[in-house]
Amino acid sequence: MSLLDGPLSALVAAVQSGETTPSAMTTEALERAAARNPAINAICLINPQAQAEADAVAARLQGGETLPLAGVPVLIKDNIWVKGLRIAQGSALFADHIAPEDSEAVKRLRNAGAVIIGIATCSEFGCKGATNSPFHGVTRNPIDPSLTSGGSSGGPVSAVAAGIVPLALGTDAGGSTRRPPAHTGLCGLKPTQDLIPYGPGFDEPVWGISVICPIARRMEDIALAMQVLARLASAPAPRLEIAVSGDFGTGQRRDPDVAANFDKVVAALTSADVTITQARIAWPHDIKGHxxxxxxxxxxxxxxxxxxxxxxxxxxxxxxxxxxxxxxLSGTQVAAAHQISHQMRETLRAALDLYGFIATPTTPCAAWPAEQNAPSEIGGQPAAPRDHAAFTPQINHAGVPALSIPCGTDSQGRPLGLQLIAQAGRDADLIALAQRLEPILKEIA
Known part of the structure; x- marks a missing residue:
């Protein structure tokens, strides 16, 4: 097995010991991109300086530096600034935009020895739940290229799922780095608001809800990335007590396979001596994610x-x-939406104070055809445009951390994800919990 397919820690150890080099890892990632990207359209720009960056990492290692991500090839979503590269937010409006500086998250990756091999696709302005746009075209799911990988972080997710890179950065303002990992069998973490500095970069349509997020194949890689991105120390595993809700208290319909999978997850966790309670979340006025x-x-x-x-x-x-x-929209309508945002924050934070950790399905459905912006049906009935995102925006408006972790597939072999949510600032505990649950969830068919 290639080092690109194993844990980040093994790749870094091999580079640090001289078993391999940053240049060799970069070359392999670029070769994989050339071979695999045409079928999925996950990468919109290759960094022409990638090999030079790898050589600079090698020089730092020879100078005695210890780099926690030494030689790790990384892709960055097309709405996060990377100095000197075109970053376009998936929009023809920014076709000529060259980022004047690195975002702080990219700077931290580079300081840790990661090599930016390129930029990964996103939907226009990161504001759509599928990654297809006139500017970038259709990004496809490597599990089944006829399907979407979701959005808006579909490019970073598809590239990691295709084995091109072991780590990528996405953003999440309503589930964009939880739903796509759920559709591709990956792990994606939405940190506590502002735990990872956001910017410098583009103006946001909605300030105070978007975060920068690591995407990887396993939780130990997410943990290592967060040590770099947020200087987050590891935590001992918390007590295995989780409140669960199959519909997050929203009344959202789910595909039968999603509902059955969630029941399997609860049964598997119960058999593994995880204490399970049913979460009761009383969203005021029956507010929904959309x-x-x-x-x-x-x-x-x-x-x-x-x-x-x-x-x-x-x-x-x-x-x-x-x-x-x-x-x-009228000012009154926008103000009403701000009130709903506040109510989401207060309601979810109160529930997390009561329960500690809450688990839901990441999505009410599996991936749908790649050309469609959203599934036409969920639970056998017509779906509204944002029904597929019913369980994720509330977390952004509450400012709390959440992640998606693989938990099996549906009857058609399409991956599904389990969303775990924690109190603000308990990112390390959330990661530790997910690492404890990961081997249990891998056994679910």
Missing amino acids: DVQPLQHAGLAQLYGDVWRETPGVFDPAIAEQIETGLS
Whole structure:
């Protein structure tokens, strides 16, 4: 097995010991990108300086530095600034945008010895739940290229799932680095708000909810990445007590296979002596995850409404529709969405204070056809455009950490994910819990 397919710790140890070199790891990752990316369209730009960066890491090692991510090839989502590279947010509006500096997260990766091999695709402005756009085209799921890998972090996720790189950075403002990992059998962590510095970078449609996130194949790799990105120390495993909710208290329909899988997860955890309780989350006024969408629509309209009026054809039609909706909203409607955001925060934080950890399905459905922006049906009935994201935005508006971890497949072999949620600031405990549960969940068919 190649070092690119094993734990990050083994790759780093091999580079540190001289068994391999940063250049060799970079070459292998670039060769895999050339061979595997055409079928999935996960990478939109190869870093022309990747080998030079690998050589610089080798020189630092020869100078006696100990680098926690020495020689690790990494891809960065196309909305996170990487100095000197085109970062376009998946939009033709930014086709000529060259990032003037590194985001702090990229700087920390580079300081730790990682090598940026390129930029991975995202949906336009990171504002769609599938990664397809007029600018980048359709990004496909390596498990089954006829399917989506979700969005908006579909490119980073597809590249890791295809084995091109072992680690990637995505962003998450409503589930964008939890739902795509669930669709591809990966791990994705949404940290506590502002635990990883966000920026410098682009203006956000909704400030205060988006975070930078590591994506990897296993939780130990997520833990190592967070040591670098957030200087997060490891924690001992917490007590195995989890509250569970199959629909997150939202009443959202689920595909039968998702519901059956969640029952299997609960049974497997119970058999492994995990204390399980049923979570009761009383969302006021029956608020749903999509009820905060006016904030995104209004934010997009504020940022890009003038350009849309002049050149509407430049935009992804799905994003143009969001901008048009945002321009039509009243101040009262936007204020109401802010109130819902606040209610999500207060309700979920109170539930986490009561239960400690809450588990839900990451998504109510598995991956759908790659050309579609959303599934047409969930649970055998027509699905609204954001029903597939029913269990994730609440976490962003609460500012608390959550992750998705693989937990088997549906009857068609499509991966499914388990979402674990913790109190704000308990990221290390959440990671430690997921590492304890990971071998249990791997046994679920």
